[in-house]
Amino acid sequence: MTSPLSGFSGASAASSVSGADKEKSKNLGDKDTFMKLLVAQLKYQDPSKPADSTQFLAQTAQFTQVEKLEGIVDMLKGQQLITASSLVGKSVEYMDAGGAKLTGTISAAKLNGDAEPLLRIGTTEVPLSKVMEVQENQPGASAATPKP
CATH class of the missing domain: 2.30.30 (SH3 type barrels.)
Incomplete structure (x- = not known):
């Protein structure tokens, strides 16, 4: 089976991104994209060679970190507005x-x-x-x- 993510790696993936896709690629760190990639990985894995459970746990931990970082970013934006409005x-x-x-x-x-x-x-x-x-x-x- 082929993966929907195959054929893209490093610089070749970055150079094949169009103008509209460049804007989307800035947001690749968000939790929705991460979750879609994780689900696609599970969906297209070879049934005779399932994903390693330690890798899956590591990816789940990364997803949790992404969620927590987004929460911190939102909190910092709120703090910046409070600071600015106090002026x-x-x-x-x-x-x-x-x-x-x-x-x-x-x-x-x-x-x-x-x-x-x-x-x-x-x-x-x-x-x-x-x-x-x-x-x-x-x-x-x-x-x-x-x-x-």
Whole structure:
């Protein structure tokens, strides 16, 4: 019997991936894909040579690790949003895309997909990592001003 996974290995598999498939291949680490691969392996195994039980247990343990890591990632995203939202209303010093130091007051925070949180300062969205200093909001602070 042939396996649906045969014929793909290492670099040859990566080089045969089309543009649309490249986006899907970024998510190969998710638990659904892992489970599909495990089920396919069991479905297409040679009945006269069943899978080694230690390999099966190792793969099951890997699946559990993938699930736990996804839980940690979700928890970290939530923590990032809490951290970013706690800065709303605070005056910050940040570096813009051109490298200039600016100051302003954060009016909103949002998650940017899988990337880091974005903070809205005036009409500009600033990644959390660009914030260099956080201060209590000062009366009369402007939305985004150059810092001398």
